[in-house]
Amino acid sequence: MIIYRNTKGGFIADVRSNMISQKIEDAFYQHNLNHNNDAEYNSWTNSLQFMRNVIDDPEISNECSIAIEYQIPLTSKRVDFLISGEDESNNRNIIVIELKQWENSGRTSRPDVVTAFTGGCERAVTHPSYQAYSYAKTIENFNENVSAYNISLIPCAYLHNYREQNRSNIDCPLYSEAIALAPVFLQCDSEKLTRFIKTYIKKKNDEDILMKIEDGRLRPAKALQDAVGSMLAGNKEFHLIDEQKVAYETIKKLVENALRESSKTAGKCSKYTVIVEGGPGTGKSVVAVQLLCDLIRKGYSANYITKNAAPRNVYFELLRQDHYSLNYVKSLFKGSGSFINTPLNFFDCLIADEAHRLQMKSGMFQNLGVAQIKEIIHSSKVSVFFIDEDQIVTTSDAGSVELIKHYAVEEGSVVICGDDINLVSQFRCNGSDGYLAFLNYLLDIRPSANTTFDIDYDLRVFDDPNSMREALREKNAIANKARMLAGYCYKWESKNDRGAIDIRLENGFEAQWNFSNTNVWAIEPDSFEQVGCIHTSQGLEFDYVGVIIGKDLIYRDGKVVTDYKARASTDQSLKGIRTTRNYALADKIIRNTYKTLLSRGQKGCFLYCEDRSLSDYIKDSIKR
Numbered sequence: 001m002i003i004y005r006n007t008k009g010g011f012i013a014d015v016r017s018n019m020i021s022q023k024i025e026d027a028f029y030q031h032n033l034n035h036n037n038d039a040e041y042n043s044w045t046n047s048l049q050f051m052r053n054v055i056d057d058p059e060i061s062n063e064c065s066i067a068i069e070y071q072i073p074l075t076s077k078r079v080d081f082l083i084s085g086e087d088e089s090n091n092r093n094i095i096v097i098e099l100k101q102w103e104n105s106g107r108t109s110r111p112d113v114v115t116a117f118t119g120g121c122e123r124a125v126t127h128p129s130y131q132a133y134s135y136a137k138t139i140e141n142f143n144e145n146v147s148a149y150n151i152s153l154i155p156c157a158y159l160h161n162y163r164e165q166n167r168s169n170i171d172c173p174l175y176s177e178a179i180a181l182a183p184v185f186l187q188c189d190s191e192k193l194t195r196f197i198k199t200y201i202k203k204k205n206d207e208d209i210l211m212k213i214e215d216g217r218l219r220p221a222k223a224l225q226d227a228v229g230s231m232l233a234g235n236k237e238f239h240l241i242d243e244q245k246v247a248y249e250t251i252k253k254l255v256e257n258a259l260r261e262s263s264k265t266a267g268k269c270s271k272y273t274v275i276v277e278g279g280p281g282t283g284k285s286v287v288a289v290q291l292l293c294d295l296i297r298k299g300y301s302a303n304y305i306t307k308n309a310a311p312r313n314v315y316f317e318l319l320r321q322d323h324y325s326l327n328y329v330k331s332l333f334k335g336s337g338s339f340i341n342t343p344l345n346f347f348d349c350l351i352a353d354e355a356h357r358l359q360m361k362s363g364m365f366q367n368l369g370v371a372q373i374k375e376i377i378h379s380s381k382v383s384v385f386f387i388d389e390d391q392i393v394t395t396s397d398a399g400s401v402e403l404i405k406h407y408a409v410e411e412g413s414v415v416i417c418g419d420d421i422n423l424v425s426q427f428r429c430n431g432s433d434g435y436l437a438f439l440n441y442l443l444d445i446r447p448s449a450n451t452t453f454d455i456d457y458d459l460r461v462f463d464d465p466n467s468m469r470e471a472l473r474e475k476n477a478i479a480n481k482a483r484m485l486a487g488y489c490y491k492w493e494s495k496n497d498r499g500a501i502d503i504r505l506e507n508g509f510e511a512q513w514n515f516s517n518t519n520v521w522a523i524e525p526d527s528f529e530q531v532g533c534i535h536t537s538q539g540l541e542f543d544y545v546g547v548i549i550g551k552d553l554i555y556r557d558g559k560v561v562t563d564y565k566a567r568a569s570t571d572q573s574l575k576g577i578r579t580t581r582n583y584a585l586a587d588k589i590i591r592n593t594y595k596t597l598l599s600r601g602q603k604g605c606f607l608y609c610e611d612r613s614l615s616d617y618i619k620d621s622i623k624r
Helices: 008-016 020-030 038-055 128-142 144-148 164-170 173-181 187-200 209-214 224-232 243-264 284-297 309-321 326-332 372-379 401-410 433-442 465-479 583-598 612-623
Strands: 002-007 065-071 078-086 092-100 113-118 121-126 151-159 272-277 302-305 347-352 380-387 414-416 458-462 482-486 542-549 553-556 559-562 601-609
Touching (some): 002 008, 002 209, 008 020, 008 038, 008 065, 020 038, 038 092, 038 151, 038 187, 065 209, 078 209, 092 128, 092 209, 113 243, 121 243, 128 173, 144 151, 144 209, 151 187, 243 272, 243 284, 243 347, 243 380, 284 380, 309 326, 347 372, 372 380, 401 414, 458 612, 465 482, 465 601, 542 583, 553 612, 583 601, 601 612
Parallel strands (some): 272 380, 272 414, 302 347, 347 380, 458 601
Antiparallel strands (some): 002 065, 065 078, 078 092, 113 121, 553 559
């Protein structure tokens, strides 16, 4: 999505009239979107004056196209500046320019990571050259028109305030690989940047290729479960962006440091515990699996851990199809109760995904071991926990940031955490941060100033569950990537009687819970008719989901409220609530469950509510 679009001549006129910032802001509101803050408005006023000077050259046609604040498809990331046109050989080119107002930055020992004052403090961020390159590659990967129209994307970075005496901090051998892919231009390099642009852009396109990008058909969203085999083989399936890259490089460097330090101190090992927080769709699992693949290829001993069996079983099946042996795959992807008797520091790195689902004890009766968090930290030189406390969905879920820190101290492990490595950008739900904020608002989980989300995300509320199922069936016919999900308000009768119907709703709707004879319901060709639960969908993603909200979530007296008594008696997620009377926990679990279900869809979410008042409230909220 392009926020502001103009010709080069029109852009220069808007800058000269001091109207450029206001026009960009107006364009945000015309798209029914909010931008970040006043600082962003001021950055347009500042940076775009410099860009006007750079492109105000007679050899660059005034009819070339300019785009500002282009939102990359299926992400919440925006490109600062694009200029499109053709070179002397009539090649179609778009230059992707990342703009920074930095005057200086700091080096780190991590590839593609620098420190800079941004967001009100000094923090680790990706090198601007890597940022521009990763954005260009992401556009290329998602947009079919890039290849269909032979469009070349050329990334670069322009740090127009960056002082020459500080050049060695940003333009040095440590960052040479990123700079080779995307040149960096500093304060005194404006003429070099003009020459760089003129190499690729001199005249306008016969067809407006920026609009080809804007209107281009998106390639199917890549689900992690479909890419794991290729990632294990060493292929680059995902280009980590911004804080994902910082978290990834930070953890990799800590593993290297831990092994180097232990070798210097005659076996006495340095221990690190990394906590990476991130909501649904922020790429926690992508970073976790990428780490696993890269560490084992470098010869490190590493495991990927998740308490939830559903993603592991899906990985097992898909990797088996990619000709990996089951024993090899099971040696890499482990359950959370696998480390009860593991020796101290046996692994170089253990990566716990969905760490909020970790339990205090292991085993069927939860009576084995000490505490899963403690066992993971004890067993590895570097332990990594990807966590979202808003996805705790059962009374046995014991993973928390506080508890991880507590056991890290007990085990003598240095805790690494903070905003630098927390994941905040949205890569699911069509890249809409606003949709996740909308869910928080709708479910009264957390207040949000911005509950506006991109209308390109397909959110529909149905009054008839049959209509929802048929609309979802059409989506599933495309690639078998649509599923029905529901809260635990219906007894699992078909577990013992294969012919029994579990879910009966109005207008004759009938369905069973997910198959009991398969662990890979999410990818089974014939499983569309069955309804999935939180345990068969958490940690996985689909193109579309259809969510049945049962009577445990209703709308009364102007509020969305929960009713734990409406849960089925076979539901184990609220086990012990009646005894402990911890109704606040029951309320949290129900809300978290629906937020998790409602955020499984990459392209869309269809909804049916048993409570008509809740359905009407959601419809009204969407309109507002």
